[in-house]
Amino acid sequence: MIEPAAHIWTGDDLTDDEFAAITLLLRERRQFDLDQYKDRCIRRRIAKRLRSCKVADVASYLKRLEMDRDELDTLLATISIHVSQFFRNPDTYRILEQKILPDLCRRARATGRTELTFWSAGCASGEEPYSLALLIDDMNVRDLKINILATDVSEPVLDAARCGNFEALRLKEVPPEVLDKYFYRDSGHYQVIERIRDQVEFRQHNIMTASDYPPADLILCRNVMIYFTRVEQERILSRFAATLPEHGVLVLGRSETMTGDIRRYYQSEFPVERVFRRTADPVTVADI
């Protein structure tokens, strides 16, 4: 017998009740709150999973989610996309290397500071903070201590980041001489050398909760907030402003924009690369 063709889920075909039931399970069982994410993004991701599992109706998928912890984790991983790359958008890293990092070091020296902190917020498997660590190592700064903090909401992704082992496709933008200098080849994978791994501190942190925003002189938060509502984005941008000193730098993803009142906290320095400089405007508590 020919089986009926599986329904091609799009996400718009989930009822509100079905959508609510799935998000409730993720909140209750994985403490992952989707309220501040854009519904359409989440629906599309859930649909991707429904298509992969060839689900005929959502009720049966919900039953599976209740019993099958692995499927719940796979769904969560599908929703909170972790795709990253070493030196993703190389032009951004060129600006960091040639303009921003030397400028932050110069300002620190001029004010007698001995330490700087660079924060990769939403660091996925570590490609972004390790790329930063490679740049800094190459700059050979001896008179300043540079701390690299990398945070993500997802523990499994942080575990992978700490291992520092990557498939070749994550390293497409890494020049061969950098690969030779900073990686061991390990059966088709690349392992970041220990000296670089030790330079990055990985820590779990949810940028949607107002607490524990670390002080930082440079924040990279790229391709993380695109999935959040505008209101939530503005709250997070205010918290970043509260944590950055005047002249501190924020880098967003190339498709991300800044709108609304919070723009007074930032001056655009390299508009295409979404590099912003913190202004002197004090942050109002109501914004956070």
Ligand SMILES: C[S@@+](CC[C@H](N)C(=O)[O-])C[C@H]1O[C@@H](n2cnc3c(N)ncnc32)[C@H](O)[C@@H]1O
């Ligand atoms: C697409 S990756 C971006 C990785 C890297 N920043 C880049 O641009 O290549 C998005 C990351 O944001 C993380 N993320 C999503 N929601 C978050 C939250 N509320 N707090 C912290 N990280 C979050 C995800 O777990 C994922 O690893």
